[in-house]
Amino acid sequence: MKVTVRLFAALREQLGASSLEVEVGDGSTVADVVDRLADRHAGLREHRFATALNQRYADASAAVGDGDEVALIPPVSGG
Amino acid sequence: MDATDRYSRQILYPEIGPDGQRRLGAARVAVVGLGALGCPAAALLARAGVGRLDVVDRDLVERSNLQRQTLYTDADAAAGRPKAEAAARALSEANPDVEIVPHLRDLSAADADAVLDGADAIVDGTDNFDVRFLLNDWAVKHDVPWVYAAAVGASGLTMPVIPGRTACLRCLFEEPPPAGSAETCDTAGVLGPVTTVVGALAALETLKLLAGREDAVRRGLLQLDLWHNDLRPVAVEGPREGCPCCGRREFPFLARGRGGTASSLCGRDAVSVRPAGDGAFDLAATRDRLQRAYRVVDVGSILRFDVDGLRVTLFADGRAIVHGTTDEARARAVYARTVGS
Ligand SMILES: [Zn+2]
Numbered sequence: 001m002k003v004t005v006r007l008f009a010a011l012r013e014q015l016g017a018s019s020l021e022v023e024v025g026d027g028s029t030v031a032d033v034v035d036r037l038a039d040r041h042a043g044l045r046e047h048r049f050a051t052a053l054n055q056r057y058a059d060a061s062a063a064v065g066d067g068d069e070v071a072l073i074p075p076v077s078g079g
Numbered sequence: 080m081d082a083t084d085r086y087s088r089q090i091l092y093p094e095i096g097p098d099g100q101r102r103l104g105a106a107r108v109a110v111v112g113l114g115a116l117g118c119p120a121a122a123l124l125a126r127a128g129v130g131r132l133d134v135v136d137r138d139l140v141e142r143s144n145l146q147r148q149t150l151y152t153d154a155d156a157a158a159g160r161p162k163a164e165a166a167a168r169a170l171s172e173a174n175p176d177v178e179i180v181p182h183l184r185d186l187s188a189a190d191a192d193a194v195l196d197g198a199d200a201i202v203d204g205t206d207n208f209d210v211r212f213l214l215n216d217w218a219v220k221h222d223v224p225w226v227y228a229a230a231v232g233a234s235g236l237t238m239p240v241i242p243g244r245t246a247c248l249r250c251l252f253e254e255p256p257p258a259g260s261a262e263t264c265d266t267a268g269v270l271g272p273v274t275t276v277v278g279a280l281a282a283l284e285t286l287k288l289l290a291g292r293e294d295a296v297r298r299g300l301l302q303l304d305l306w307h308n309d310l311r312p313v314a315v316e317g318p319r320e321g322c323p324c325c326g327r328r329e330f331p332f333l334a335r336g337r338g339g340t341a342s343s344l345c346g347r348d349a350v351s352v353r354p355a356g357d358g359a360f361d362l363a364a365t366r367d368r369l370q371r372a373y374r375v376v377d378v379g380s381i382l383r384f385d386v387d388g389l390r391v392t393l394f395a396d397g398r399a400i401v402h403g404t405t406d407e408a409r410a411r412a413v414y415a416r417t418v419g420s
Contacts, residue, residue, distance in 0.1 A: 006311070008302050009234035010267075018307060050251045057251065057299065057315040073302060073313065075252045078231030078264045078345055079116040079206040079274065 001026060001066035003033050010074050011049065015041050024064065031060035033070050049074040085176070086128050099290035100128065106289040109133040109198040111186055111214060113162045114345070115147040115264075115274030116228050116281065117204020122150060123282040124202070125170040129289060131178040132170065135194055136162040136204075137185035137351055138344060139392060139400060147271035159392070161381065183380060185353055185398050186210055188333050191217045200288045201225035202281050206264065206345035208255035209332075215240065215248040216330040224288050228281040232267040233306035235277035239284040239296050242325060243318065250319035251300070264346035273305050341407035341414075349402045350410035360397030365418060373417070386417055393418060 005020045012018050022036050030051050038044040052071040053062050064070060090100045106129050110121040113136035125132055140148070140155040140162055148162075155165040163181035170179045182194050186205075191213060195201060201218055203226060205211055211227065218225040219242045227248055228237040240247045280301065287295045299315035318325040341352045366382050369375045373384040382393040390402040391413065399418060401410035 008304060008309075008311075009232070009236070012304065012307075013232075018304075018309065048252070048254075048256050052313045055311065055313055057246070057313055059319075071302075071311070071313065073236070073251075073300065075208070075256055076229040076231055076234060076236040077206065077208050077211075077256075078267070078269060079112060079114050079204060079229050079277075 001028075001064075003028075003064050003067075004069045005033060005037055006069060006071040008071065008073060009076055011044070011047060011072050014043055014047075022070075028064050029060065030058055030062045030064060030070055033064055034060070034072070047072075047074055085174075089127060094292060094295065095286075095290055099292065102291050103128050103286070103289050104130050106199045107131040107133070107197055108200045108202065108285060108289065109135060109195055110202045110204050111135045111194075111210065112204030112206060113148075113150070113166045114138070114144070114204060114206055115269060115271065116230060116278040117202070118148045118150040118166065119275045119278035120202045120204055120228070120282040120285070121166060121170060122173060123279060124285060125174045125177045125179065127282075127286055128174065129177060131180065133180045133182060133194065133198065134163050134166050134170070135182040135184065135186055136166070137183070137394075137398060137400075138162050138347075140165050141347060141349075143346060147269065147274050149271075149275065159383075161394075164380075183394060184396055185351060186213065187353070188213060190396075191333065195221070195223070198223055200285050202285055203228045204278065204281075207342060209342065211248060212255050212332045216324060216332040218242060219247050219324050220328070220330050220333065226281040226284050228277050230274045230277045230303075231264055231269055233270050233273050233304060235273055235280075235303040235305070236300060237277055237280050237284075237303075238300045238315070239288070241288070241293060241296065244293075245296075245298055246315040246318055247322060247325045249324040250322040251315070253323065269346065270306075273303070276305065277303065341411045343405045343407060344400070347402075348405060349400050350404060350407050352399045352401060352407075352410050352414040353397070360395065362393070362395045365393065369417065384417070386413060389413055391417060 050073040140151045142156045150166045150169040163183045167179045167181040224241045300313040302311040323329045376383040392400045
């Protein structure tokens with residue numbers, strides 16, 4: 001199934017896109033989606049971020065479904 | 080009546096009304112950090128008529144601040160005035176009815192109580208995670224709402240925290256990212272309209288809190304990427320089960336002592352150095368010693384002297400800003416060699 005990953009701030013810059021499509025198997029979790037994306041973009045593993053599923057905060061164990069949107073939210077520090 | 084005139088348009092907005100305005104006038108709020116987020120937030124809160132505003136900053140006004148730090152003037156930068164002093168003056172000019180209390184200090188675990196006790200809400204105007212995690216621990220422990228706000232480049236992130244009822248910063252980010260891992264205004268730049276939007280959002284949620292309208296406070300994060308016209312709310316249910324802060328009530332950022340620290344200042348060719356150990360710092364005695372070796376400019380609350388092409392500004396609490404370097408070790412070394420640590 002297909003999941004859309006939305007990127008933000010430093011992650012958008014690093015991966016060069018505001019959203020990417022990821023293909024994962026049935027029964028996958030948010031963590032699986034992130035792993036699949038990190039297979040393509042190794043730099044992702046250097047970042048820490050919170051995750052959201054369909055615009056609600058969700059932890060890595062949350063189950064994803066076809067057409068869902070996972071957002072990666074890196075902490076922002078400046079000011 | 081003057082108060083009615085001044086706040087008439089705000090009172091006319093029914094969600095505030097006369098009752099909300101009275102509550103604002105009786106409220107006390109601390110704005111910690113008076114950079115590009117703290118300037119607009121403090122200005123809007125002062126103009127809205129909060130009763131007392133504590134403004135806290137460790138830094139001095141520099142020319143590179145003026146593009147986005149809207150409380151300061153070119154003259155403030157030329158004189159290198161402490162931000163807390165310059166901000167207090169600008170805020171008093173904007174609204175003399177508000178009690179403005181400046182704090183020229185680097186907020187630490189040791190002095191958080193002294194600065195924050197009595198606050199009805201805290202606004203995050205800082206530029207670093209050390210102080211944000213300290214604010215989160217302090218606010219949750221003392222049951223005082225605070226508003227996380229941050230911006231870099233054209234991106235921002237903000238979330239109100241109402242202890243026990245909303246998620247806290249550590250519900251989302253359990254630990255601060257490792258030093259040097261997050262973008263700063265140094266590495267990524269920052270746009271004035273972006274910081275002003277994020278600071279204004281923080282002020283708005285604070286007004287809701289102070290006006291007694293917790294029901295209207297945003298539950299969750301707002302992500303902004305304004306260059307790309309992207310605004311995205313992220314709903315966050317209540318506190319996360321297992322959060323070390325609001326769940327287990329562990330407050331490690333309050334327990335960390337006043338260790339000797341040095342941190343480079345966002346967007347600046349300067350390092351802030353705080354001496355290790357507690358105890359009173361004697362500015363006058365230090366001045367007398369320094370004057371043997373250096374030409375020391377004494378402007379009352381601060382000392383200033385040059386060494387090895389660097390300029391050191393020394394505050395009454397023993398903290399220093401070393402200008403002309405971003406090398407923390409070098410700054411610490413200069414501090415140790417001149418002021419002593
Ligand atoms: Zn929490």
